[in-house]
Amino acid sequence: MIGFIGGSGIYDALDLENVREEDVTTPFGDPSAPVTVGEMAGTEVAFLPRHGRNHQYNPTNAPYRANIHALKQLGVERILASNAVGSLREDLPPQALLVPDQIFDRTSHRPYSFFGEGMVVHMGFADPYCPHMVDHLAESAGTATEEGAEKGGTYVCIEGPQYSTRAESEFFRAQGWDVVGMTAIPEAKLAREAEMCYATITGITDYDVWKQDAEVTLDEVLENAAANETAIKRVIDHAIEHLPDERDCDCGHALEGTINTPSEEIPEATKQQVDLLAGEYL
Secondary structure (H helix, E strand, C coil): CEEEEECCCCCCCCCCEEEEEECCCECCECCCCCEEEEEECCEEEEEEECCCCCCCCCCCCCCHHHHHHHHHHCCCCEEEEEEEEEECCCCCCCCCEEECCEEEEECCCCCCCCCCCCCCECCCCCCCCCHHHHHHHHHHHHHHCCCCCEECCEEEEECCCCCCCHHHHHHHHHCCCCEEECCCCCHHHHHHHCCCEEEEEEEEEECCCCCCCCCCCHHHHHHHHHHHHHHHHHHHHHHHHCCCCCCCCCHHHCCCCCECCCHHHCCHHHHHHCHHHHHHHC
């Protein structure tokens, strides 16, 4: 089963057959919406709108842990996602697409890990997106859309829900980063902890606030997010239909060697909470 997490502007599922809804409860609460499950080209697909069907969750309080855990419970091994982002580059205009391969985290009020309460896990995160999935998404964009998508680049993730200040926006540009958004973290970190492949395609909605003749507004973001929806869904459709059967990466055993606390010292309640994720290692 393949998971798809839709960002701003994508609140309904892809064109799926034999559709059903799954109400999933997790040890970390309920996901942002019931999971829509269906079939595409013989592949089962599970869809979740990150912000809820009516965009009721802001970037800080979205139930990231419940969303990832719910997909894991349903048998998802690989996740494709989408994000609405602002551009930090003149040559990356609104309605362009980019598949990032790096993240710079500037958030501070989110649960970053499934593990805690007497259990310490040090997860490698040098390459935050699955390289195999990054390649596949970029290739799919090149085939499924006229303009394609730029491959590679850094997504700087801010806390939000406010947009950047001009000083922040200029700082991000000075670092050579490519896009700014609010939802890459902790989703990518949690997918890695859950040993799931994860990559995202970002749709540019604005120039943030660094550009002299541009001022990011909600109306602009929503208008361009809606315009990006068709292209992003085409990319995801193609990526799902042509996804190789085998996972050509190390994501499937990312937890191996990362648990620092001896199993016998981890509280039983914690073991039960993370059994689906780490039970085989404990």
